[in-house]
Structure formats: C-alpha cells, structure tokens
Amino acid sequence: MKKERYILIVLSFIFTFVLAACSGGDSESTSSDSSKEQSGESKEQVLHLTDSAEIPTMDSSMTIDALAAQWLGSTKDGLYRLGKNGEPEPGIAKKHDVSDDGLTWTFHLREDAVWSNGDPVTAHDFVFAWQRAIDPDTGSEYGPYMMDGVIKNAESISQGDKSVDQLGVKAVDDYTFEVQLEKPIPYFESMTTFGTFLPMNKKFVEEKGEQYAMDADKLLANGPFKMTEWNHGEGWTLEKNPDYWDADKVKLDKINVKVVKDTASAVNLYETDETDRVNLSSEFVDEYRSSDEFKVExxxxxxxxxxxxxxxxxxxxxxxxxxxxxxxxxxxxxxxxxxxxxxxxxxxxxxxxxxxxxxxxxxxxxxxxxxxxxxxxxxxxxxxxxxxxxxxxxxxxxxxxxxxxxxxxxxxxxxxxxxxxxxxxxxxxxxxxxxxxxxxxxxxxxxxxxxxxxxxxxxxxxxxxxxxxxxxxxxxxxxxxxxxxxxxxxxxxxxxxxxxxxxxxxxxxxxxxxxxxxxxxxxKAQLWKPYVKGVTANPMGPDYTYKYAYIEGNE
The missing domain is CATH 3.10.105.10 (Dipeptide-binding Protein; Domain 3)
Incomplete structure (x- = not known):
C-alpha cells in the first residue's frame, strides 16, 4: 500500500508497526488512560499507540510506505474504505455502476461528506487528486505504479506524452465521478481503498504549497479522525472528526501515538498499563507465550x-x-x-x-x-x-x-x-x-x-x-x-x-x-489488553482499521 502500499517497505516495522501496505512492519500499541484505570474509574475512549518511526509525509500522492498508509486510512475516506472484515465498504461513494465491457465505472457520491474545514467533498476532489498523482511534475512513485495500464491514458501522461487533463476521470457533476479504464480490472473496487486514490481539496493543497501534508495544520481530513498534533520525531495525535459523515459509528475520542524504537521500552509501557498492545521481539516471546493476552497474527x-x-x-x-x-x-x-x-x-x-x-x-x-x-x-x-x-x-x-x-x-x-x-x-x-x-x-x-x-x-x-x-x-x-x-x-x-x-x-x-x-x-507476536475491542487487521492498505475500535467498559 501497503502497502500495506499499503509499501510495507522496511524491516524497521517488523514488530513496531506501520503496514503496509501492508504493507510493511508494525509496532503499534494501544492503551486507555492508565490513571483512569488505576483509580477504578471507567476508561476514556483514548488509545495510546507506539510506532517505530516518523511519518515521512501525509501527502497521499507522495507516500510509498505503510506507516503513512495507516494514518491516511484513519484520517481520510476514499471512494471505498476497508471495513470490519477487511473488505471494501462505502466511503465517499454510496455505490457504483460498471459498464458491460468493464471499462466505465461510475461512482455515486454521498452529499453529506465534508472536509474538516467545512468544504463539501465532491467528485472534483477525486479528479484533482488522481490527476496530481499521475502528473510527472508531482514526482509521485505510486501514481504511475497504481494507475499506469489501469486508468485510461495514465501511462502516456506519466511518460509526458499527454496532458493530465486527458486522464480517464471526470466529474459528471459534483456528486458523480466517472472513471475510464484501459482494460477490465476485476479488483478495481479494492484498489479504490488505497491511499493514492484518496481525494484532495484543491484550494487547500495549492494554498499550502510545498508545506502541504508536512504538519498537522497543513492537513485536511474527511475520515473518522483528524490529526491535531504532529511533533516530528516524537509522535502525533488524532482526534475524532465531529464532521465525519459516519461519526456516529466512531467511538474513540482520541489516538495518541509516540515513537518508540526498542521493544523493551514498548513492553515496559505495556506492563505499566500505558499501552494496550505491543509487538514482541524474539527475546520476549517465550516469556509471554503462555499469557492469555498473547496472540500471533x-x-x-x-x-x-x-x-x-x-x-x-x-x-x-x-x-x-x-x-x-x-x-x-x-x-x-x-x-x-x-x-x-x-x-x-x-x-x-x-x-x-x-x-x-x-x-x-x-x-x-x-x-x-x-x-x-x-x-x-x-x-x-x-x-x-x-x-x-x-x-x-x-x-x-x-x-x-x-x-x-x-x-x-x-x-x-x-x-x-x-x-x-x-x-x-x-x-x-x-x-x-x-x-x-x-x-x-x-x-x-x-x-x-x-x-x-x-x-x-x-x-x-x-x-x-x-x-x-x-x-x-x-x-x-x-x-x-x-x-x-x-x-x-x-x-x-x-x-x-x-x-x-x-x-x-x-x-x-x-x-x-x-x-x-x-x-x-x-x-506478529503480540500482547493485547482484553478491553481493546473492534480493531480490524487488514490484508492490504492500512494495517489496522480503527473506525470501529473502542475501549470496553465505556463504549
């Protein structure tokens, strides 16, 4: 995505999560507010996660790693998104039609989806994002990788032989998005969940310029969560997006992520009830194998x-x-x-x-x-x-x-x-x-x-x-x-x-x-706190779906 892409690319993510994307490794851990738990009060709907590395960028045109794929999938909805069973479920698209020859896909978009700045999410946002990803001037690796030979004229555009406005995408109207394929793609619905195909708000992207998607205030969300803090090299925070079209289904209020590179530190956080899930390296597996909280995924x-x-x-x-x-x-x-x-x-x-x-x-x-x-x-x-x-x-x-x-x-x-x-x-x-x-x-x-x-x-x-x-x-x-x-x-x-x-x-x-x-x-050999519920592990794209996650006891 992604592997993973989403790219599930680096070994540094073997146990300390990213992807994905897939792809590639994860060291993410989740936790409730430990002070609440120790005082006997009900747990807040807050997860504290650890990850092994800094997010390179949250620009969906430029990401090639599973770490970014995870958090793009948590903050944005594409046409479809990965649901409870790791299968595509409606996102911004309510449904779609496919022509008899399999070459024309028409997506009918919901009209109640908005960006976190209040702008409506429209078919024009998909046209802009897909054209941007395939534009040679953008320098995207995944745009050509995902679109060449799939979307009409993509390969010619990525090679500089045609202009981006000839890409086989069109906003029929604000809420109807049409895609022309080069050939029938039986798994195309699955592809639309991938980060490269996420929409972008053109006005916002152009306003932020080269700084787009490099900090929390340089981002827009249209998904279950929005990034509110991003301390580079240290961690980031996501909060429930109150303007999300399906916000009633989202139970978590906040996800805190801290960069932790070594397993011993992550295990210590788990043992002190500051994280709810930890991925174990080999020296810890035998120690915890008999625990009821031990899982292999x-x-x-x-x-x-x-x-x-x-x-x-x-x-x-x-x-x-x-x-x-x-x-x-x-x-x-x-x-x-x-x-x-x-x-x-x-x-x-x-x-x-x-x-x-x-x-x-x-x-x-x-x-x-x-x-x-x-x-x-x-x-x-x-x-x-x-x-x-x-x-x-x-x-x-x-x-x-x-x-x-x-x-x-x-x-x-x-x-x-x-x-x-x-x-x-x-x-x-x-x-x-x-x-x-x-x-x-x-x-x-x-x-x-x-x-x-x-x-x-x-x-x-x-x-x-x-x-x-x-x-x-x-x-x-x-x-x-x-x-x-x-x-x-x-x-x-x-x-x-x-x-x-x-x-x-x-x-x-x-x-x-x-x-x-x-x-x-x-x-992944993992320890899970039993009160973390509703987290889905995905076979592609974001390693996990948190949209339906919750802390049992305060759901």
Whole structure:
C-alpha cells in the first residue's frame, strides 16, 4: 500500500508497526488512560499507540510506505474504505455502476461528506487528486505504479506524452465521478481503498504549497479522525472528526501515538498499563507465550533481499543465486524472529490468493523456489567470482535502525559472510533515509518488505517490470515483462490462464533470474489488553482499521 502500499517497505516495522501496505512492519500499541484505570474509574475512549518511526509525509500522492498508509486510512475516506472484515465498504461513494465491457465505472457520491474545514467533498476532489498523482511534475512513485495500464491514458501522461487533463476521470457533476479504464480490472473496487486514490481539496493543497501534508495544520481530513498534533520525531495525535459523515459509528475520542524504537521500552509501557498492545521481539516471546493476552497474527507481507544489479558482482546470476541459497531461513524464523513468521522460498505469500479452478493456494502450488544449501551456494559463488574477475568484495547492506532490525541484519550479515571473500558493511539508517536511498538505488543489498495494495498476485509481481517505479534493482527481462503484460491485458477476463501466468512469472523472477532472495512471511507476536475491542487487521492498505475500535467498559 501497503502497502500495506499499503509499501510495507522496511524491516524497521517488523514488530513496531506501520503496514503496509501492508504493507510493511508494525509496532503499534494501544492503551486507555492508565490513571483512569488505576483509580477504578471507567476508561476514556483514548488509545495510546507506539510506532517505530516518523511519518515521512501525509501527502497521499507522495507516500510509498505503510506507516503513512495507516494514518491516511484513519484520517481520510476514499471512494471505498476497508471495513470490519477487511473488505471494501462505502466511503465517499454510496455505490457504483460498471459498464458491460468493464471499462466505465461510475461512482455515486454521498452529499453529506465534508472536509474538516467545512468544504463539501465532491467528485472534483477525486479528479484533482488522481490527476496530481499521475502528473510527472508531482514526482509521485505510486501514481504511475497504481494507475499506469489501469486508468485510461495514465501511462502516456506519466511518460509526458499527454496532458493530465486527458486522464480517464471526470466529474459528471459534483456528486458523480466517472472513471475510464484501459482494460477490465476485476479488483478495481479494492484498489479504490488505497491511499493514492484518496481525494484532495484543491484550494487547500495549492494554498499550502510545498508545506502541504508536512504538519498537522497543513492537513485536511474527511475520515473518522483528524490529526491535531504532529511533533516530528516524537509522535502525533488524532482526534475524532465531529464532521465525519459516519461519526456516529466512531467511538474513540482520541489516538495518541509516540515513537518508540526498542521493544523493551514498548513492553515496559505495556506492563505499566500505558499501552494496550505491543509487538514482541524474539527475546520476549517465550516469556509471554503462555499469557492469555498473547496472540500471533499472520500477514500477507513478505521480506526479502533486493540485490542491486548495477553492482559488478551482483549483476552475475550465479552470485545472486549464491546469496539466495546461503541463508538458513528456518533458523532465522525459529530463533531470530521467533514470533510466528514463516520462512518462505518464494515471493507471493501463502494464504493470500487461490487458484480460481482448483482452490489451491498460490504458495502451495509453486512451492519452494529457493532452498538453503551452503555447499551449492559456495560453488555458485566461486563461479561468479571467476566469471566477474572479482576475488574479494565488500557489499553495502541497507537496513533499519531499530533494535529488532539490527538483530536480524546482524544474523543475515553472518550468513552472507559464509561466502568466501565476501564482507558485509551494514548501514542501519532511519526509515525516511531508507526510502530515499532505495529510490536512488544507493545500496548493494537491501532488506526490503512488501505488503499487498489489493488482493491479487499482480500487486506483488508487477513490481519487477522494466523501469517499474518500485523495481529499483536494475532488473530488466523482456520475457518477464510480457508475462505480466499478458496477465493484465488479454487474460484479464480469463482467471485460470491469468493465475497460471502469474505462477510462471514468479518462477522466472525468483528461480530463474534470482532477482531477490526471499526471507520470510511476516507474523506478529503480540500482547493485547482484553478491553481493546473492534480493531480490524487488514490484508492490504492500512494495517489496522480503527473506525470501529473502542475501549470496553465505556463504549
């Protein structure tokens, strides 16, 4: 979103929440007002959350991370939003119609939705936001990623060949929004819940200019909550939006979020009843496993190593395959993570999508495309060094700066350095810096995570097309590009053939071309206070929905 996007991108969010977006990791914890609880009074409808990093930006055109996706999803409604079961439910759109050919979607908007400054939310707000996201001058990564090949003329616009006013979106009137697609998209309703497709108030955005969405007073909300404070590097506060069209369903009055990077501090907050949920790193799991408050939540989010093929040695296929094979994923999951996360030998997660005819899980069908084999890894590594003329090499490894991220990165460093002549320089940086460096391909190996932006294999596999906005590895393969293109065009309405094309694409990506080294499918070991109710974990976009959350005892 998002993975996650919403991007469920960084390891720093493994246990200290973001996404999402998905995607990517979460260390969020929730709590009631502890002084009220200790005095025996009923609990206020206030949650105190912790997160592991600062929000880079709340500009929905510019966000690429699960952390921002979480709070955009809490403060804004799109056409549809994720509901109680993680399924799309009406947001600003009351309903929609689809033409017989599947190319024209007409959304009928509610007339009682307003922005937090009192302006009505109209179809023009969607037109402006979608055009802004695809405009090359905006510099959005997710605009082209989500819209190219989906919304009519999006790709031509993102490449500078057509003007933004030719995007296939139109305000028929203030409360009727029409979208023209390039081809039938069976999961398009699901896509409309994603952050890139959220509306924007044009007058407000242009008034704030470059400062838009960088502080609480530079934001507008049209969703369940609005951001009232944002202390950069420390935390932020959301309050119930009294002008929200569905405010009667929102029970929480406030959500306070504090940035806490290490698990021990978060656990201490939980033990002192200052947080109601905490994600546990491996050293705490065994201690709390027998607790009635202990839970394990599996997610469709995968972590893997990206390998920069601009690097001389990593441009070699045998070198990349050696990296894939040298890591003992089972020990990593059992000992280092120890939180329910599963070793994965492929890229598309398990329990995410099933074959439309046989109902078998995608991961079950394709199985393990990569296995741990130290001897084979050494053999391939030796061949790679011979083929490239490299004998010894130091590779820069881009990782997160949280305690959990550093522990896991240290394990992976030790695993990689089993390869003869290889030394790894771990560069642990804050989340925002990781995003910037990934965008510039300023790394050799990067620990990276991805969560779905919608429920379809395409949300994982189309990352790796040539010059894709989230590729950032230098990988380009015409055969792979054609597989993804075929699945999205001529097979769009042939579900069985389309699914099997995605199976082939994953094998090409992981097994044949070794573009990434799969690591694990994320799960979170958590402690929950039993009086926190109504929080929904989502398979895509924002990791959690808080619209229906409440503190039991004062609901």
């Amino acid at each position: 599996e997610e469709p989010t995968v972590f893997f190593l990206k390998m920069n093929q601009k690097n001389k040695l990593l441009s070699n296929l045998n070198a990349r395959k050696a990296v894939q094979m040298v890591i003992d994923r089972q020990s990593m999951a059992d000992v280092i993570l120890n939180n329910g996360s599963l070793p994965i030998g492929g890229y598309v997660p398990g329990n995410f999508v099933k074959h439309p005819e046989t109902d078998k899980d995608f991961r079950e069908i394709n199985g393990k495309l990569v296995e741990y084999d130290l001897d084979k890894a050494q053999e391939l590594w030796s061949k790679a060094k011979e083929e490239t003329g490299v004998d010894t090499v130091e590779l820069r490894y881009l990782g997160g700066d949280t305690e959990v991220a550093k522990n896991l990165d240290a394990y992976i460093k030790d695993q990689l350095e089993q390869l003869d002549g290889l030394s790894i320089k771990v560069e642990s940086v804050p989340f925002k810096v990781r995003l910037e460096r990934d965008s510039k391909m300023d790394y050799d190996i990067e620990n990276y995570g991805w969560g779905p932006d919608y429920i379809d294999p395409n949300t994982f596999l189309n990352l790796w097309v040539t010059d894709g906005g989230n590729n950032k590895t230098g990988y380009s393969n015409e055969e792979y590009d054609q597989l993804i293109k075929k699945a999205g065009s001529e097979l769009a309405q042939k579900p069985v053939e389309r699914f099997e094309t995605f199976l082939k694409a994953e094998k090409k990506l992981v097994q044949d071309d070794a573009v990434i080294a799969p690591l694990y499918q994320r799960a």
